[in-house]
Amino acid sequence: MKLIVGLGNPGMAYKYSRHNVGFLIIDKIAKDWSIKIRTDTSIKSSLGKGAIEDGEVILAKPLCFMNRSGQPVKSILKKTGLNLKDMLLVFDDLDLEWGKIRVRPYGGSGGHKGVKSIIDALGGSDFSRLRFGIGRPGKKSEVVDYVLNRWSNKEKKELEEYLQRAAECCRTWVVSGISEAMNKFNQARECYE
Numbered sequence: 001m002k003l004i005v006g007l008g009n010p011g012m013a014y015k016y017s018r019h020n021v022g023f024l025i026i027d028k029i030a031k032d033w034s035i036k037i038r039t040d041t042s043i044k045s046s047l048g049k050g051a052i053e054d055g056e057v058i059l060a061k062p063l064c065f066m067n068r069s070g071q072p073v074k075s076i077l078k079k080t081g082l083n084l085k086d087m088l089l090v091f092d093d094l095d096l097e098w099g100k101i102r103v104r105p106y107g108g109s110g111g112h113k114g115v116k117s118i119i120d121a122l123g124g125s126d127f128s129r130l131r132f133g134i135g136r137p138g139k140k141s142e143v144v145d146y147v148l149n150r151w152s153n154k155e156k157k158e159l160e161e162y163l164q165r166a167a168e169c170c171r172t173w174v175v176s177g178i179s180e181a182m183n184k185f186n187q188a189r190e191c192y193e
Contacts, residue, residue, distance in 0.1 A: 002174045003082050004029065005060045007069055007091040007114045009148075018134040019066060019147040021163075022090045025132065026059050028167045035059055043075035055174040058082075066114040070121025077122070084127040088173050090166070091115060094143065096133025098155065099162040103130045103169055103185055105178045128178050132166055 006022030014020050030037050035050035037059060048059040058080055062072035077083065088103075091114060096102060106126050109116035119125045137146040151159055165185070173181040 001056045001058065001080070001082060001086065003058045003060060003076065003080060003087045004170055004174070005062065005073055005076065005087060005089050007066055007089065008061060009066050010063045014148065016150045017148050018151065019092055021092045021132045021134065021166075023061050024159075024163055025090050025130075025166045025170065026061050028163045029170055030059055032167060033057075037061070039063065040079075043079055044072045045076055047076070052171050052174045057174050067117055069114045070117035070119075073118045074121045084122060084124055087127040088170060089115065089118065089127055089129045090170065091129070091131060092134045092147065093131035094134060094136045094147070096131055096135075098133055098135040099158060099165075100133040101130060101162075101166050101169055101185055102133075103128065103173065103178065103181045105182075128173060128181075130166060130169055130173075132162070 004026065006026035008014065008020035008023030009017070029035070030048055033050055033052050035048040037046045037048035039046050044063050046061045046063060050057060060076050062069045064072055077087070091112060093110065093112070095110065105128050107129060108125060109119055115129070134147065137143060169181055169185045172184055
């Protein structure tokens, strides 16, 4: 059994913001593999259990604000009986150019407050992560508005293709493992064009 957790912010106001790309990727996987996701208020998360090819998987979206994702993710792991090695965390990354993805077997928070909350709550960072590039605005003072704003018209046109690629990376992680996902998806920019 594997666990894929997508990070975002709850509520319609944030649904299509750049910061919610983790939720959008979970929704894409759920749609592609017919996995129903339901709210579990006892762990402040939405969960769905199903299969991706021959791999059993749980999809999860913590239903708290991004920077407080740690406790719900800890509760998800406790409820499912899974450990850090069984988890893939999916989230946005300002330091990757738009649409680029990177998958790694472990690492730090990279300044991402949602990831930091999870590392702090779990007491470790030995879990796989998929970073989805949203690019960075011109000024540091614009970061909060940038991540919470909706996609530009140009980004909207490209979004479905990039979400499909990220969902395929998650499928590869479930079916073939982290090494195969890294080999296939951590490629040069020309693979995205």
